[in-house]
Amino acid sequence: MSIDRIQTCDIQVIQEIECRAGCGACCIAPSISSPIPGMPNGKPAGVRCIQLNDLNQCLIFGLPTRPRVCASLKPTLEMCGHVHQDAFTYLQDLESATSMA
Numbered sequence: 001m002s003i004d005r006i007q008t009c010d011i012q013v014i015q016e017i018e019c020r021a022g023c024g025a026c027c028i029a030p031s032i033s034s035p036i037p038g039m040p041n042g043k044p045a046g047v048r049c050i051q052l053n054d055l056n057q058c059l060i061f062g063l064p065t066r067p068r069v070c071a072s073l074k075p076t077l078e079m080c081g082h083v084h085q086d087a088f089t090y091l092q093d094l095e096s097a098t099s100m101a
Ligand code: SF4
Pocket: 018, 019, 020, 021, 023, 024, 025, 026, 027, 074, 075, 076, 079, 080, 087
């Protein structure tokens, strides 16, 4: 039997990585609609979350008051890139794309 055509399919490999200490891009670039302690209406895109400290660490990490959306966000190479600016640009672009949808 001959193979006339080889079909290829796109397989998207999502590579999960460790969150990069001190990055904080996902706590600044995207909007968050869920209430955050100190920000009851969530936060707009580009605004620093009030719970992000000067070392870009979440002050309510692990607490039940941390928005579920934050806990469910998994760091991936695609999103986080290699440096803060990679992640910031990716998340800004995503925010623009989804806010226009
Ligand atoms: S963008 Fe990625 S690396 Fe940066 S803080 Fe968020 S999860 Fe961590």
